[in-house]
Amino acid sequence: MNRPQPVEKMIEIIKRLPGVGPKMAERLSYHILKMSQSEADKLIHAIQVAKKVMKYCSNCYNFSEQDPCKICSDMTRDHRTLCVVETPQDLIAVSKVKEYHGLYFVLGNALSPLDAIGPEDIRINELIKRLENASISEVIIATDTDSKGEMTAVYIAKVVKTLNIKVTRLGYGLPVGGDIEYADEVTISRAIVGRQEM
Ligand SMILES: [Zn+2]
Incomplete structure (x- = not known):
């Protein structure tokens, strides 16, 4: 039936x-x-x-009820540091860490040639525009530690360096092949403190 x-x-x-x-x-x-x-x-x-x-914040592309979102409009935060994440869920995970007071940028995706996901699908132009229009002195790349995340990190680092901005990547402690979204606070916190220049 x-x-x-x-x-x-x-x-x-x-x-x-x-x-x-x-x-x-x-x-x-x-x-x-x-x-x-x-x-x-x-x-x-x-x-x-x-x-x-819920709409996208036009600065960071996180979901928000207001534009700019609460994080982007919070003047007590460090507006010179920008943490680049793949998804809004990753942003939530990093935002639980007390050691980080900067701003964010959500790529929305990770590079994946096999799935035909290229630079235009990870908001690279929006990121460049953001960096050109704001006084950011450090970009912290917090993409996942799987192959797509690593490829994305290398690509973003190359682009950001051409703008003469310091680029760092979350340090050791994050499991290889892992998703930031599922990493615990202590691990992310250590990875932020131990971030390394790319
Ligand atoms: Zn925002």
Whole structure:
């Protein structure tokens, strides 16, 4: 017996989410069907509200309810240091570390020739524009330590150096092949303190 069309449609859409395979999409869809109407409405409402109010900060490209975001408009922060991360989730991970008081820039992606992700997909022009228009004296590259993150770090370093700005990369301690998002505070904090010039 085939699944009813509305369920099929829901599975089809949920399946497109990252990390969700067909089995998981089916499980989630039936779970949503079993929810009370009010619980399901809360889920739909939360997605609608977040999609509506969250936008990109035009300075750092993090998601924010305001533009510029709270971090970019916080004058008590060190506006000469810029930490470059791959994703908004990585920014959250680094922002938990007390040792860092500077600003951020979210690339949104990492270079990956196999997936056809090139420099134009990692906001390189936006980064250059930001560096040209602000008095940044150090760029700390906090991309992941996997091959895509390393490739991205080398590329960004090359570009930033042409602007005569100091470039550093998070130091030892981060597991090789790891995702900044999942690194703990102590590890990130040590990696920031031990950052090395590229
Ligand atoms: Zn911002």
